[in-house]
Amino acid sequence: MITAQWEKEIKSLRESLKLEISKISRGSEINVVKHICRSNLESKLDRLKEIEEILKIEKYKIVFIGTIGQGKTTAICHIFNLISDFKVSKTIGGKSRNVIETKELLATGSGRTTICEVILKASAKTYIEIEPYTVDEMENLILEFCDSIADEDNSESEQKIMISQEVERAIRNIIELKISFKSVMDGDKKRNQKIDKAEELFNELGLEGLKKTALNTANLEFRTTTRIDFDNQDSEQEWIKNTFAAINNVESKDFAIPRKIYLYVSSDVLSGSDLSKFDSVIDTKGIDENPIRKDLQKYIESQDTICLFVTPFNAAPEANISKLIGYHLTSKSKDFHHRFVTLVLPRKNEPEKANEGDGTWEKGIQIKQEVIQTVFRNLNLEFFPDNILFYDAFRYYREDIIKLNSDFYGQEDVQADKNEFIKAIADIVENRRIILLKEIGDIQESFKSIKSGHFLTEIEITAIQNAIQKIKNLRELRKRVPSFVYEHFIEQYLEYYHTVCRAWNTKHAVHRNFGYYEPRDIDIYYNGNIVAAGTSDDEMLRKFTKEVRKELEYILFELTLANESLKTFIPELVREFHSFYDDFIKEVGTEIEDEIERKLSPQSEKSEFWNALIAEKGREHKNGETYTDNVLQTFRRELELEPNLNDFLQSKAEEHWEELVNKILDFFGEE
């Protein structure tokens, strides 16, 4: 939120900047000094606009990102009061008892629970809306499921993972071929026997028969409902729990498989919750083998989003999460660390039991906080210590049944932890505001001193001219980065593909969808972008250009050393340089993404390349041959066709590097 006073202040500063810029531009002769002045004022103007946009954000989105089954949904439900007491029967001390337990309204469980991203919003009325998969996409998923049933006994050497559990559960509900259990006598012992109706039908009708029956039952065209409102019948909480579960499992015949679920919650349910303080709270799909995903990037890059990276206590910071945070924090110009939060979720007494602790929760947490900071520091990632938070939904709960341990604690203890969490988030937003307001002050100051004198001394002008010459010498990347470093790109790309789609049938699903597989958020073109850019400062393009980048940085920094007045001009340039550099990485990555898409087109059955990959499944493999080797070989061959993707990467890197250097020279008015 921006105050009227600041809005006025920014407006007047912007107008003065514009006035000064046009004054300089109108002047008779534009020399180096005037050019630097003008460029400097122009970047001030751009930056002010950015700052204003950020300050104008009324309500933030809060997005929870983390590995499957670590407690994201549980934490969200408890923090925002999406919980309620339910009667359940439980075996306690060997006896079955009816007890009351506190349960989350969203589906939680041993992992792989929620089928898609869930967006929570406070609202006047309670209702649920979905963004559905298309009929074609669902048909594909069903066919894939049937294939997997037919493949049950296939003993490929590659580790075999079935379609993700949550999708399989949905499909089995849609085609009404569920797994059930029957108790049978085994000798004189009872045991549970699994009955898989899909398998039975496959044995009876064969694969084609199974597919036909499945699609018939699915009735995909009739699944067109996308919204359901609270019916005012039973309790609102119970309605949310049951309806959400039904939609998540696709139990209703009117609903398609959801791509996203929006849950709007009325204030009756939210009483005492802080959900309405935020634009929305987002429970993203759990991370599996592939932490760097396009769907997450969208949130990470939005200025109005606070990203909470969730990690279990003992493994904090978890590897997947460090990787994801690291990938983004290497973009220095974006200030991601202002909006990034590590949210540690301790479970029962973990902080109290921490090594080197003193048995208290506070000490355990302090130790862990330091560990996390050290890890980030070693990875060279900037992270505010205040942005490392801890929350345990069950901290005051009993061990035997899930409810408040009222012998020792009261609701006020639970509430105090929630308040602390919400306050920490509010502080993060406030700190960001303070940093930005201070930056406005700095811009004002610097503007004043620039206005008070547009001249540089002889010595300073010579220093600038020297710097310009040095920068010009760095224009040709080829002189600094040898061709051979690019030669490994295709191999690295294929290795990455194998890592994020390890199981052969995941690969097969990707091939059948011509490079994409949404249920697992796989997009092989986007992956090309990531691999080309490098997932850290020590990989691919970021690694190759690390030294020459530092050299450029140093040339700019050096200018500020000896020369008092240059100190007012250069910081903007350094800032801009970081953002030019991030753009450079992004542009080359995008070129690679587009080129892979071109190379592997058409993305249809007309393509020999895709047909070859699809046909790889079920092919006889001779001694020593494997599915994966053959698939990777097919990819390799296609990507090596002229223009070889490695060479393409080199030429695009060099082209965009030259643009980057030209942009810096432009600041000095040099061609």
Ligand SMILES: Nc1nc2c(ncn2[C@@H]2O[C@H](COP(=O)(O)OP(=O)(O)O)[C@@H](O)[C@H]2O)c(=O)[nH]1
């Ligand atoms: N003991 C304990 N269990 C938890 C805690 N948080 C989550 N769980 C359990 O961990 C499992 C996965 O939690 P869930 O919230 O579904 O994880 P998600 O996949 O990250 O959304 C569930 O069985 C939860 O009951 C916690 O703080 N303590």
Ligand SMILES: [Mg+2]
């Ligand atoms: Mg979940």
